[in-house]
Amino acid sequence: MMEGEWESFLRQLTPEKLEELLRSRDYIPSRDLLMALYLALKLGKPLLVEGEPGNGKTELAKVLAEALGTELIRLQCYEGIDASQALYDWNYPKQLLAIRMLERSGDVESIEREIYSEKYLVKGPLLRAVTHRGPKPPVLLIDEIDRADEEFEAFLLEFLAEFQVTVPEIGTFRAERRPIVVITSNRTREVGEGLRRRCLYVYVTYPPKEREVEIVMRRVRGAERRLVEKAVDVVARIRASQEVLKKPGVSETIDWVQGLQALGYRDIDRRALEDTLSCLFKAREDLEAVSLDDLVGG
Numbered sequence: 001m002m003e004g005e006w007e008s009f010l011r012q013l014t015p016e017k018l019e020e021l022l023r024s025r026d027y028i029p030s031r032d033l034l035m036a037l038y039l040a041l042k043l044g045k046p047l048l049v050e051g052e053p054g055n056g057k058t059e060l061a062k063v064l065a066e067a068l069g070t071e072l073i074r075l076q077c078y079e080g081i082d083a084s085q086a087l088y089d090w091n092y093p094k095q096l097l098a099i100r101m102l103e104r105s106g107d108v109e110s111i112e113r114e115i116y117s118e119k120y121l122v123k124g125p126l127l128r129a130v131t132h133r134g135p136k137p138p139v140l141l142i143d144e145i146d147r148a149d150e151e152f153e154a155f156l157l158e159f160l161a162e163f164q165v166t167v168p169e170i171g172t173f174r175a176e177r178r179p180i181v182v183i184t185s186n187r188t189r190e191v192g193e194g195l196r197r198r199c200l201y202v203y204v205t206y207p208p209k210e211r212e213v214e215i216v217m218r219r220v221r222g223a224e225r226r227l228v229e230k231a232v233d234v235v236a237r238i239r240a241s242q243e244v245l246k247k248p249g250v251s252e253t254i255d256w257v258q259g260l261q262a263l264g265y266r267d268i269d270r271r272a273l274e275d276t277l278s279c280l281f282k283a284r285e286d287l288e289a290v291s292l293d294d295l296v297g298g
């Protein structure tokens with residue numbers, strides 16, 4: 001069999017090239033994340049990315065799809081999500097319309113055949129992932145799996161073993177190529193053993209100063225390095241505080257620097273901090289737990 005475009009791309013991929021691809025889209029991975037993603041691609045396994053909110057888990061999947069020039073298919077998990085929401089639904093209004101049109105001419109069987117055909121199928125993310133056709137597999141992002149319950153997780157586990165979806169009225173859809181799967185968890189619930197075993201795993205945490213400065217410099221247009229370094233230091237102090245529960249992630253640092261910029265601050269003093277607290281603190285209790293003077297060191 002002739003080697004496809006995707007297969008030869010994968011064969012030639014090195015960790016350095018992958019890093020370059022991510023960086024070209026302003027994503028700065030840690031070494032751990034880069035290697036885990038690289039191996040997940042090489043081995044064709046899902047990657048489970050776990051860690052605090054705001055540390056680039058969702059963004060990784062988005063940037064990866066962009067960098068590879070392929071489709072991003074997102075399954076956002078939430079409390080109470082069930083398999084049917086992830087798989088497919090029927091377009092009832094369109095089916096009803098068709099029934100009305102066909103009522104006079106057709107018999108029941110031919111009407112049924114018509115309205116339960118692919119034309120009336122509303123594909124959910126998982127069905128879209130297995131019916132995707134193209135030179136490259138899509139990136140399937142299963143976001144915030146910790147918000148779904150264990151039953152849904154078990155269903156996903158089955159899906160990840162087969163990469164196929166059966167619609168009883170139509171038949172079974174099977175993926176031509178396995179999608180690239182990125183699963184994220186904010187750890188509000190422990191993800192089960194089965195899913196962990198099926199995936200490669202990486203834990204993301206707050207980046208060290210140098211990397212966070214680089215991320216912010218790339219993500220905020222016209223940011224001044226001196227201001228960014230100071231902001232990163234202050235954020236690190238907030239994260240270090242035992243009392244703060246909702247710790248600011250990288251996304252908060254980015255918002256904060258943008259906020260400071262929007263107000264024309266070029267340095268961070270007590271007033272600058274007070275005016276921009278909304279970017280950093282997302283709970284009243286946390287605001288009360290810190291001393292603003294300590295944070296700006298004055």
Ligand SMILES: Nc1ncnc2c1ncn2[C@@H]1O[C@H](COP(=O)(O)OP(=O)(O)O)[C@@H](O)[C@H]1O
Nearest residue numbers: 026027028053054055056057058059215250251
């Ligand atoms: N390593 C990184 N490189 C570039 N940007 C990052 C990185 N980590 C976080 N970010 C920024 O932080 C924002 C929030 O990240 P996100 O992926 O939404 O967090 P999570 O999904 O972990 O809660 C992103 O939009 C991006 O701007």
Ligand SMILES: [Mg+2]
Nearest residue numbers: 057058059184
């Ligand atoms: Mg996210």
